[in-house]
Amino acid sequence: MNLLDLAPDAVEATLAEVVSPAFRARQIEEWVQLRGVDSFDAMTNIPKETRAALAERFTLAQPEVLSRTEPAPDGSQKYLFKLADGNRIESVYMPMGDRTSICLSSQAGCAVGCTFCVTGFFGAGRNLTPAEILGQFFVIQREKQIPSEQMNVVFMGMGEPLLNYENLVTTLEVLYRQMAPRRITVSTSGIIPGIEELAKLERRPNLAISINAPDRKRREEIMPITAKYPLDELMAALRRFPLEKGRDITVEYVLLAGYNDSTQDAVALAKLIRGIHAKVNAIPFNEDANLPKWMKRPTDREIDRFVDTLVKNRVRVTVRRSKGRDIAAACGQLRGKEIAKSRATGGREMKSEG
Ligand code: SAH
Ligand code: SF4
Numbered sequence: 001m002n003l004l005d006l007a008p009d010a011v012e013a014t015l016a017e018v019v020s021p022a023f024r025a026r027q028i029e030e031w032v033q034l035r036g037v038d039s040f041d042a043m044t045n046i047p048k049e050t051r052a053a054l055a056e057r058f059t060l061a062q063p064e065v066l067s068r069t070e071p072a073p074d075g076s077q078k079y080l081f082k083l084a085d086g087n088r089i090e091s092v093y094m095p096m097g098d099r100t101s102i103c104l105s106s107q108a109g110c111a112v113g114c115t116f117c118v119t120g121f122f123g124a125g126r127n128l129t130p131a132e133i134l135g136q137f138f139v140i141q142r143e144k145q146i147p148s149e150q151m152n153v154v155f156m157g158m159g160e161p162l163l164n165y166e167n168l169v170t171t172l173e174v175l176y177r178q179m180a181p182r183r184i185t186v187s188t189s190g191i192i193p194g195i196e197e198l199a200k201l202e203r204r205p206n207l208a209i210s211i212n213a214p215d216r217k218r219r220e221e222i223m224p225i226t227a228k229y230p231l232d233e234l235m236a237a238l239r240r241f242p243l244e245k246g247r248d249i250t251v252e253y254v255l256l257a258g259y260n261d262s263t264q265d266a267v268a269l270a271k272l273i274r275g276i277h278a279k280v281n282a283i284p285f286n287e288d289a290n291l292p293k294w295m296k297r298p299t300d301r302e303i304d305r306f307v308d309t310l311v312k313n314r315v316r317v318t319v320r321r322s323k324g325r326d327i328a329a330a331c332g333q334l335r336g337k338e339i340a341k342s343r344a345t346g347g348r349e350m351k352s353e354g
Contacts, residue, residue, distance in 0.1 A: 001014070001057070002060065003059070004032055004036075004060060004061075004134050005130045005170070006170075008033060008173055008174060009173075011025065011029040011032070011033070015029075015054075018054055018057060024046065031043045034177055036062075036135075036137070036141065036142070037060065038138070040054050040055045040060065061131065061135070062131065062135030062139055063081035063083055063132055063139065064082045064083075065080070065081060066088065074095070075094075076093065077092070077093045078090060078091070078092045079091045079136070079139070080335060083108065083132055087126070089105040089128065089136070089157070089335070090158055091104055091105060091136040091137075091157055093144060098150060100146045100152065101153070101154055102136070102137055102141070102151070102153050103153075103154045104133055104137060104153060104157050105133070106127075106158070106159040106160070106164050107125050107128055107158060107159025107161075108126050108128060108158065108159070109123055109124050109158065109159065110123075110125065110159050111123070111124035112160050112163075112189050112223070112224070113224050114212075114222060114225075115221070115222045115223075115295075116212075116254055116285060116291060116295055118288050118291065121290045121291060127159075127163075128159070130170040133168075134171055134175070148179060152179075152184070153183065153184045154184075154185045154187065155184075155185065156185070156187040158335070161187070162186070162188045162191035162193075162194025162197075165194055169201070172203075176203060181203045181204055181205050185206040186205045186207060187250075187252065188209060189210050189225050190209055190210070190223075190225060191225070192233060192234060195207065195238070195241060196237060198241075199240065199241050199242055204244075206248075206249075206250065207241060207250070208249070208250035209249060209250070210223070210252045210254070211251050211253055211273075212260070213260050214268035214269045216230060216232070219231050231272075235276070238276050239275065239276060243277050248278055249276060249277060249279075250278070250279055250281050251276075251278045251279070251280045252283060253281070253283065254284075254285050255298050255303060256295055256298070257285070257298040257299070258296070259295075261302055261303070261306050266307075266313070269315070271313075273315070278316075279318065280310060282307055282317055282318070282319045283319075283320045285298075303319060
């Protein structure tokens with residue numbers, strides 16, 4: 001059993017088999033959940049025999065770094081990890097002045113199948129365990145030595161976090177030990193039952209919704225999940241979602257040239273989200289060889305026009321424009337390249353990808 005899979009309130013009972021004084025259990029818990037160590041030997045205030053006993057029963061395994069991209073001009077860097085079963089996942093490190101965001105994957109693929117997304121293109125993958133999700137976080141935090149007060153986490157990597165709900169919640173509980181819920185953002189394609197479960201939590205992360213189209217018809221074209229969870233019902237769920245003072249729902253909108261980036265589309269989007277405490281995050285489409293040829297990134301002028309129209313319609317909006325943010329916008333591309341290469345060479349290595 002991996003100790004990093006446990007929710008904070010489960011650690012003590014699990015450790016009771018090995019360590020008796022409660023303070024020892026708490027010390028170990030801190031090493032595991034707060035500092036995220038990946039070996040029992042790192043637990044310097046725990047007696048050697050206890051460490052050996054722990055190592056016999058438990059593991060602290062974290063994903064292995066396969067590669068890192070060169071840092072982008074803004075310092076962002078993408079990590080490719082290998083899991084114990086051979087699956088590959090990606091995470092992104094994004095420094096932003098006195099804040100740093102880490103973008104985590106929640107699944108080793110995605111069954112939702114959005115047509116503009118590389119992860120969706122390669123299809124479903126299994127749920128990641130809490131240890132695999134938290135492991136991405138701790139590996140990067142260790143490498144980059146990020147002070148915890150600067151840390152933000154976004155679930156915008158590979159996969160649909162609300163289709164891995166139980167493990168997401170365990171992960172959140174561990175993360176809350178070192179950061180406030182408002183520093184964490186969960187991005188979803190609009191899994192309504194998951195949004196409703198999140199709404200019931202006492203401590204809720206920020207919610208980001210990938211809307212990506214201003215109407216149901218186009219949303220169904222590029223996000224097949226819309227057939228199951230219709231846009232009007234999704235908007236109703238967002239209107240019900242409880243927000244603390246000062247918090248917003250982030251509406252993500254991937255801009256595809258000539259498809260959803262016209263002035264009329266901006267007006268329609270403004271209308272769609274009226275009445276919701278929302279800010280729009282416009283994401284210029286990230287091109288990739290695996291995605292449909294007609295999908296293009298709009299020019300800067302087109303992006304500006306779309307954004308200006310939103311602003312005129314009293315919508316708060318930010319654009320993800322810099323190089324580094326771009327690589328973050330399309331998690332799955334790095335792994336995509338590896339899979340494509342492996343398929344071309346008939347490689348066996350990636351078999352678990354299906
Ligand atoms: N499954 C979740 C979280 C992961 S996707 C979700 O869909 O929200 C994170 C964000 O990346 C989403 O807003 C998605 O719309 C966006 N995205 C996916 N592929 C992209 C691409 N090729 N270019 C730009 N943004 C993309
Ligand atoms: Fe899955 Fe999100 Fe990609 Fe859609 S955009 S396929 S939900 S990861």
